[in-house]
Amino acid sequence: MNARPSAPTTVDVVARALHDELVAARARRGGAAPRVLDVGGGSGTWAVPLAAEGCEVTVVDSSANALAVLRSRARDAGVADQVRAVQGDVDALADIDGDVGADLVLGHGLLEYVDDPAAAVRALATATAPGAAVSVLVAGRWAAVLARVVAGRVAEARRLLADPAGRWGRNDPLLRRMDTGEVRELLERDGGLVVEQVRGHRVLADLVPEAPDGGGGASDLAALEELAADTPPLRDLASRIHVMARRR
Ligand SMILES: C[S@@+](CC[C@H](N)C(=O)[O-])C[C@H]1O[C@@H](n2cnc3c(N)ncnc32)[C@H](O)[C@@H]1O
Numbered sequence: 001m002n003a004r005p006s007a008p009t010t011v012d013v014v015a016r017a018l019h020d021e022l023v024a025a026r027a028r029r030g031g032a033a034p035r036v037l038d039v040g041g042g043s044g045t046w047a048v049p050l051a052a053e054g055c056e057v058t059v060v061d062s063s064a065n066a067l068a069v070l071r072s073r074a075r076d077a078g079v080a081d082q083v084r085a086v087q088g089d090v091d092a093l094a095d096i097d098g099d100v101g102a103d104l105v106l107g108h109g110l111l112e113y114v115d116d117p118a119a120a121v122r123a124l125a126t127a128t129a130p131g132a133a134v135s136v137l138v139a140g141r142w143a144a145v146l147a148r149v150v151a152g153r154v155a156e157a158r159r160l161l162a163d164p165a166g167r168w169g170r171n172d173p174l175l176r177r178m179d180t181g182e183v184r185e186l187l188e189r190d191g192g193l194v195v196e197q198v199r200g201h202r203v204l205a206d207l208v209p210e211a212p213d214g215g216g217g218a219s220d221l222a223a224l225e226e227l228a229a230d231t232p233p234l235r236d237l238a239s240r241i242h243v244m245a246r247r248r
Helices: 013-028 047-052 064-076 090-096 117-126 141-150 154-162 180-190 217-228
Strands: 035-039 056-061 083-087 102-108 128-139 194-201 240-246
Touching: 013 047, 013 102, 013 128, 013 194, 013 240, 035 047, 035 117, 047 056, 047 064, 047 083, 056 064, 056 090, 064 083, 090 117, 102 117, 117 128, 117 180, 128 141, 128 180, 141 154, 180 194, 180 240
Parallel strands: 035 056, 035 102, 056 083, 102 128
Antiparallel strands: 128 240, 194 240
């Protein structure tokens, strides 16, 4: 199925950026379905909606359990034919998906977990077709400090603030959190990519328990979110930092 992508119904700044990129990728391919490579794609939070937008998606993930959930979600969404699930590590990406570069490569929620983020970024860049984009989403370091203070976990907040990797302790499941400058540098220096956009994801949405309903509150919040995503220092306080970068 090669349905043309329709614009995302929610105002999610990352979903919007991916949608715009896929429209351009489809045009570059003369109307053919864009090929998306989602590394660390897990259970398909991004992959399944992108397949529903008409993309051919390959998910590479080290977790067999996550891939089992992905297959089931893809079946339920009626896009099983458009989603390929491959168990593998980002370090071995070249062995998995070697022949043609992807029209869009995702590394969402990945760099926090890998041993060598520079090597991971190089692998993402190599898997991308010339002129195509890489989308990276990574946990924001400053939002994590604020979230712990608000939760009353002041000691953790202090450790997180002082730690070069942005961790709150040895039991922190994340190996690192980043600020906007760190993600940009990683993609430019190690990936050799041209960074086009650095935005905050869920700058404000994670500060309120749920979107207010009625009276236009939800759409007001969405409009504010869109603006805050691009506005430092609010952008830099986002739960996750989103970067769109392009291979030369
Ligand atoms: C936080 S989840 C992110 C899932 C999805 N991308 C998202 O944004 O919702 C991280 C995923 O990365 C996978 N992962 C961690 N290290 C990996 C590696 N070295 N190579 C491939 N996948 C990895 C995990 O199995 C997990 O599914």
